[in-house]
Amino acid sequence: MGKRKLGHESNPVDLASPNPIFYVVAEVPIDVIKHHRTCWLHVLAYLHAHKMKMSRQRIRRLQLTAPCLLGTSNFPRRKRSERGVKCKIAISKQKKKLNSGEFECYLENLWRSFSEDKKTCFTYLDSLWFNLYLKKSKRANVLTWIKKKHIFSKKYVLVPIVCWGHWSLLIFCHFNENLQSNTKTPCMLLLDSLEMANPRRLEADIRKFVFDIYKAEDRPETRELISKIPLLVPKVPQQTNGEECGNFVLYFINLFVEGAPENFSIDSYPYFVSSSLLPGLLYAVF
Structure with a gap:
């Protein structure tokens, strides 16, 4: 049995x-x-x-x-x-850093709040998958799980990342398009509420992650084309202490999904967020 x-x-x-x-x-x-x-x-x-x-x-x-x-x-x-x-409590009362279980609970509730029309263009990955991918023994499993998400049929893929106890948000834009497209350029956004932590330190791992995703899906794109996908790090509102990064990632997800355009433009990013926004607005989202 x-x-x-x-x-x-x-x-x-x-x-x-x-x-x-x-x-x-x-x-x-x-x-x-x-x-x-x-x-x-x-x-x-x-x-x-x-x-x-x-x-x-x-x-x-x-x-x-x-x-x-x-x-x-x-x-x-x-x-x-x-x-x-009830998981959807006021994050303004959440003083400690979110762990992965709490983050997923908030994200599930946030996701349910979006309209079905909005969600058709999006999918999101589990917040632990990127970290697990970095471990060779788990890499094949993670790529199998991602394959089931059908990310190449979506305009936008949200990839929450938690590494070294810090949260950031990676977004795949227009991976459903040809990498050589001139009108809908595939690109990646990396949103980090702690710029001093140097978000670019993840770039090598992100690019390997993306290449392996393409490879696992048996996509026709070459390594050279995949390596040219732009990784953009826009200026976004910054946290005021070391405990808010997970909350900010939820904030960025909410803003991006609510304001996502039909076609994302590299020339006008970050259309969805202004660095002049007060961090306090983060708490109003929930």
């Missing part, structure tokens, strides 16, 4: 196989887990023991909605709404 799978999301995680996300489970004695209040750690330990699978999306939701209380004396009651925990 094959291993059971939880949920219907794509890319389920095999809870019986080695994976960094489950190291914390292995480090806690099972008798301790067995007797403490139910949390995401407890649930994953149970599923791991029963050789079950769960999607990464559901794991993140567990981490958000069922925090681990090991080692604490407080056992607060969690209020449940009719539709579960």
Whole structure:
């Protein structure tokens, strides 16, 4: 009998196989887990023991909605709404840096707020995929997952990036067009709310990432053509402290999707954001 799978999301995680996300489970004695209040750690330990699978999306939701209380004396009651925990809270109250689970939760809610007409031109990648791609052992898996997103049928592809604890946003524009097109020029935008961190440091990895995506899709474009896709780093509003980068990426996504033109023009970028905007406007989006 094959291993059971939880949920219907794509890319389920095999809870019986080695994976960094489950190291914390292995480090806690099972008798301790067995007797403490139910949390995401407890649930994953149970599923791991029963050789079950769960999607990464559901794991993140567990981490958000069922925090681990090991080692604490407080056992607060969690209020449940009719539709579960509300992720779309005011980001102005969010003082700490967003982790990947929180970011994905906010992004899912933001995505649902866009009209269907807007979303037909867009797709977005999981915020952990770029970071996973940088690990050779995970690269083939990431390229397979991206292939299922059909990015070459979309005008715009949003690629949230989190590297070295910092968030930025990569956007593929007009990858559905011929690389030699004169009217709809394929290009990439890299939006970073911390310019002093030198966004260009990611360029080599981004270009290898893009080339491997084209190669995995068996596209006819040559390496030379792919290497000439412009990578633009526009000036955008900057964060005021080290904890806001994830919030700014959500802000940029909202502005870009709401204002995306039929044809993106290199000559007029960044049409979607003004550096004169007050960072406080970030919080009004949510």
